[in-house]
Amino acid sequence: MSKYPFTAIVGQETMKASLILNAIDPSxxxxxxxxxxxxxxxxxxxxxxxxxxxxxxxKDCPYHCDPEASSYIHEDCRLKAEKGEVLQSVExxxxxxxxxxxxxxxxxxxxxxxxxxxxxxxxxxxxxxxxxxxxxxxxxxxxxxxxxxxxxxxxxxxxxxxxxxxxxxxxxxxxxxxxxxxxxxxxxxxxxxxxxxxxxxxxxxIGEQDVKQRSELVRRRLAYEKNPQAFCDKWEDTQNTLRQQIAKARFLLSEISVPEEVFDASSELAVKVGAQGHRAEITMIKVATAIAAFEERDRVTPEDILQASTMVLPHRLDRFLEQGGTELPKELQKAIVEVFGETPFLHEGGEAEEDEFEAIFDPDEDIFPGSFAGGMPIFSYLKKKHPMLSF
Missing domain, CATH: 3.40.50.300 (P-loop containing nucleotide triphosphate hydrolases)
Structure with a gap:
């Protein structure tokens, strides 16, 4: 049976984003x-x-070694390469x-x-x-x-x-x-x-709470169970679109520049929430770079770091398990407001692009609704570029 198409999954934008970002940069x-x-x-x-x-x-390598690699950990492939043998390759x-x-x-x-x-x-x-x-x-x-x-x-x-x-x-x-x-x-x-x-x-x-979204989810699942191949064929164009987008982002990844202000913002966030060590900042930079590559930009912005912080920092805080991890910790909410101000999604024109990005928090209540349940900007970008996508 064909696998259920990734692009046909209703909701869960942040989960889908986290998987795509790891596909773009496995590190x-x-x-x-x-x-x-x-x-x-x-x-x-x-x-x-x-x-x-x-x-x-x-070919025949149990570890799927890359035939074009400059060096090999696998002994058999390394010895063949050192002898000048041509390593046969297969897809x-x-x-x-x-x-x-x-x-x-x-x-x-x-x-x-x-x-x-x-x-x-x-x-x-x-x-x-x-x-x-x-x-x-x-x-x-x-x-x-x-x-x-x-x-x-x-x-x-x-x-x-x-x-x-x-x-x-x-x-x-x-x-x-x-x-x-x-x-x-x-x-x-x-x-x-x-x-x-x-x-x-x-x-x-969490489970989808919107009634229409839940109904759409059920319709798609029943259609898939009734005829898996026909359902997958229907979504093949959107699958190909996203597949090519990921491949292009992987290619662009090494060309993305990271301004000094981005490094400073990631470190400031980590310090303010009390993250131990430096793994958090390193990961935030990698995630932000992957977001920029996915959106086909040549440089990382502070907004990318803000998005990355919501996936990288919460589980590194002492109170994560205590509060159940169901929403962004108060420490992180406060740190984001202190680092980015109350209008984090400002662009070059100086005005928030309200049509593209929804407000992510209410400054008066200091609450982030649903841990970015409304979706990440990378999916808003993709949907805008390819309206047929379901994100």
């Missing part, structure tokens, strides 16, 4: 999506891979690997191949799920229910892009560069704070 560090069941978390993750163009991989769909909740550490990192060991005594490494996910997406549903040591291992590998296996006389090093996406229902327990901080972004989702 953002993945995303943790928190929300109740039935809020399209898994549907969105599984459909994201359909928006990514196929990759070139070395390969971006892998989406799902980690089962009951997976063992051996299944995740890889292990000794018992059949070879028993038959010939050879120590042969059997790659695990981390190898299969290289250059793709590793999806962990109910990540909060995983054993802590597996979560720690996942986050360490995601950050380094390398899997090191030392066991049973084996010593293996292989690439494991993937986008880590975790989903969870906070009612079933929370992730420990030290794990939360390791996710680049954290998004909270």
């Amino acid at each position: 953002i560090g993945g995303v943790l999506i928190r929300g109740h069941k039935g809020t399209a978390k898994t549907t969105a993750v599984r459909s994201l891979v359909e928006l990514l163009l196929p990759i070139k991989v070395v 390969y769909s971006v892998p989406l690997v799902e980690l089962p909740l009951g997976a063992t550490e051996d299944r995740l990192v890889g292990s000794l191949e018992l059949e070879s060991a028993l038959r010939s005594g050879d120590r042969v490494f059997q790659p695990g799920l981390l190898a299969a996910a290289n250059r793709g997406i590793l999806y962990v549903d109910e990540v909060n229910l995983l054993d802590d040591h597996l979560v720690d291992l996942l986050l360490d590998t995601s950050a380094s892009g390398i899997n090191r296996v030392e066991r049973e006389g084996l010593s293996v090093l292989h690439p494991a560069d993937f986008i880590l996406i975790g989903t969870m229902n906070p009612e079933e327990g929370e992730l420990r704070p030290q794990f939360l901080d390791r996710f680049g972004l954290c998004i909270n989702v």
Whole structure:
């Protein structure tokens, strides 16, 4: 059965934005999506891979190595390249690997191949799920229910892009560069704070509350179940539009300039909310740069940092778990007003473009409605450019 189209998902703009931004720049560090069941978390993750163009991989390489890479972690590919051998390439769909909740550490990192060991005594490494996910997406549903040591291992590998296996006389090093996406229902327990901080972004989702939106959601889902292929065909043009937009943004990413005021704004926000370390600022800059690339601009603006802060900072605050993470923390609301003032979406003309951007907060009440439930500007931009999109 064809996957439900990403562009046909009703609402949940911030969740969709977080996934697209990671697709544009995987170094953002993945995303943790928190929300109740039935809020399209898994549907969105599984459909994201359909928006990514196929990759070139070395033929028969278990790690999907890039045949045009300048160096290789995988020993076999490295030795062939050093000998001057031409590495044959094939096109390969971006892998989406799902980690089962009951997976063992051996299944995740890889292990000794018992059949070879028993038959010939050879120590042969059997790659695990981390190898299969290289250059793709590793999806962990109910990540909060995983054993802590597996979560720690996942986050360490995601950050380094390398899997090191030392066991049973084996010593293996292989690439494991993937986008880590975790989903969870906070009612079933929370992730420990030290794990939360390791996710680049954290998004909270709730069920759609608008009656018309809910009705449209139901209509689309029933139409999909009745005839999946016909439904997907109907959305193919919008899928292609977004697919090309992501590909172009990835190409433009290295050309985006970051003004000094943007660095200052990110650091000022981090200081005002008491974020520890510097991971928050680094991630905010990466997210803001990805937003600019998606909108086909050549430089990052303070407004991009504001948008990035709503996904990067909340889960790094001490009170995040205490308040449930259902809306932006008061500390962040206050910091945004102090750094950007009460009219953050001002453009070169000096006037807010009200037709394009809705007000994101009420200065009198100091409340951000629905944690940007109205959608992110990148989707307003895309809808304006391509009205058929459903965002």
